[in-house]
Amino acid sequence: xxxxxxxxxxxxxxxxxxxxxxxxxxxxxxxxxxxxxxxxxxxxxxxxxxxxxxxxxxxxxxxxxxxxxxxxxxxxxxxxxxxxxxxxxxxxxxxxxxxxxxxxxxxxxxxxxxxxxxxxxxxxxxxxxxxxxxxxxxxxxxxxxxxxxxxxxxxxxxxxxxxxxxxxxxxxxxxxxxxxxxxxxxxxxxxxxxxxxxxxxxxxxxxxxxxxxxxxxxxxxxxxxxxxxxxxxxxxxxxxxxxxxxxxxxxxxxxxxxxxxxxxxxxxxxxxxxxxxxxxxxxxxxxxxxxx
Numbered sequence: 001x002x003x004x005x006x007x008x009x010x011x012x013x014x015x016x017x018x019x020x021x022x023x024x025x026x027x028x029x030x031x032x033x034x035x036x037x038x039x040x041x042x043x044x045x046x047x048x049x050x051x052x053x054x055x056x057x058x059x060x061x062x063x064x065x066x067x068x069x070x071x072x073x074x075x076x077x078x079x080x081x082x083x084x085x086x087x088x089x090x091x092x093x094x095x096x097x098x099x100x101x102x103x104x105x106x107x108x109x110x111x112x113x114x115x116x117x118x119x120x121x122x123x124x125x126x127x128x129x130x131x132x133x134x135x136x137x138x139x140x141x142x143x144x145x146x147x148x149x150x151x152x153x154x155x156x157x158x159x160x161x162x163x164x165x166x167x168x169x170x171x172x173x174x175x176x177x178x179x180x181x182x183x184x185x186x187x188x189x190x191x192x193x194x195x196x197x198x199x200x201x202x203x204x205x206x207x208x209x210x211x212x213x214x215x216x217x218x219x220x221x222x223x224x225x226x227x228x229x230x231x232x233x234x235x236x237x238x239x240x241x242x243x244x245x246x247x248x249x250x251x252x253x254x255x256x257x258x259x260x261x262x263x264x265x266x267x268x269x270x271x272x273x274x275x276x277x278x279x280x281x282x283x284x285x286x287x288x289x290x291x292x
Contacts, residue, residue, distance in 0.1 A: 053186060053197075054254035054284050060183050061150075061256070067096065068148055068164050068176060075104075076145075076168045089115045100161065100177040103129075107171030109137060132156055132163055133175055140165040140173040153180055153207055153282065155217045160184055160207070184208040187284070194289040200224045202236050202281055224285065236283050254284040 071092065075085055089102045093115065103126060104112045111126035129137075132154060139149045149165040156163065156177055164176040187208035190197035199208035204224035205216040214222040225233055230246045235253070244251040 053190060054256060056186065057183060057256045057282070057284065064098075064162070064164065064178055065148055065150070067092075067099075068166055068174075071174065071176075072145075072166050072168060075172070075174065076170070086113055086115060093117055098179045098182060100157075100159065100179050101175075102177075103133060103175040105137060105140075105173040105175070107173075109141070109173070112172070130156065133177075136163045136165045136175050137173060140167055140175065143167045145169050153201070160217050188212075190286075194291075196287045198224075198285055200236065200283050200285055202283070204236060207282060228287065248290055250288045250290060252286040252288070256282040256284060 071089075074088060085104060093099050093102070097117065100117050102115045104114075106112055111129070114126045132151065136149065136151060143149055143166060145167060147166070151163040153160055153162060155161070160180045162178045162180055164178065166174050168174065184199065184207065187197060187199045188210050191210040196210070198206055198210070200206055201216070204226075206214045206220065206222060206224065207216060209215050209220075209222075212218050212220075214220040224236070225231065228246075228249075228251070230249075231244055231251060235241050235244055235251075239255055242253055244253075
């Protein structure tokens with residue numbers, strides 16, 4: 001009789017233990033499911049808000065490249081001599097304030113003239129060229145008609161800029177400097193109390209940040225990986241990673257590639273190629289605080 005009571009008690013305790021495990025399992029599962037739903041909801045909201053800027057960045061690059069192809073066609077027209085080229089570029093720059101400078105070189109690489117943004121300065125011969133211009137000119141030597149070269153985002157005369165290069169059918173080379181400040185300012189304005197948004201390069205250096213002292217072009221030594229040490233150091237270079245779920249924060253990534261664009265450029269019926277130096281990719285990052 002006593003052994004039956006013991007057996008019954010043990011069976012009851014075992015049943016209670018199993019029931020407790022089941023309850024805890026369902027509770028944990030429910031919490032995990034709720035966390036996943038919250039994470040998915042947060043990522044959706046971030047994508048709706050910040051993803052628009054990623055699309056705007058692609059449009060900025062696409063429109064600039066299309067401008068260059070348009071100018072290539074105009075400058076290549078028969079009878080478009082130096083005088084027309086200067087006047088035409090001035091008129092173009094009046095309507096496109098982001099274009100800071102244009103340089104036209106002959107086939108031998110000698111500068112024919114330069115045009116700078118307002119107040120307009122035109123010079124029939126160029127002064128000493130910046131190192132970035134010389135490097136872009138070297139890249140232009142490798143181009144064919146219909147190809148464009150675009151630099152990574154760089155600091156040119158105290159302004160974050162892109163340098164475009166192209167070659168005309170008669171062998172002349174065109175170099176254009178385009179300010180990236182309007183786009184970078186859009187990035188800086190997106191940060192808010194529970195969500196930071198910034199632009200970095202593949203090494204994690206800040207290209208645009210609400211605190212400009214952190215930016216690479218302001219001499220800042222800050223780095224995304226130093227500020228957020230929970231993020232693996234392979235994340236920015238891995239194009240397959242669109243988000244990273246940290247303990248307290250969610251990181252979202254949009255990759256912007258000026259030379260491998262999400263758009264196609266055509267000149268007539270022929271697709272135009274956009275070429276560039278390595279490591280030109282930008283990454284738009286949103287860091288969102290998880291809600292309790």
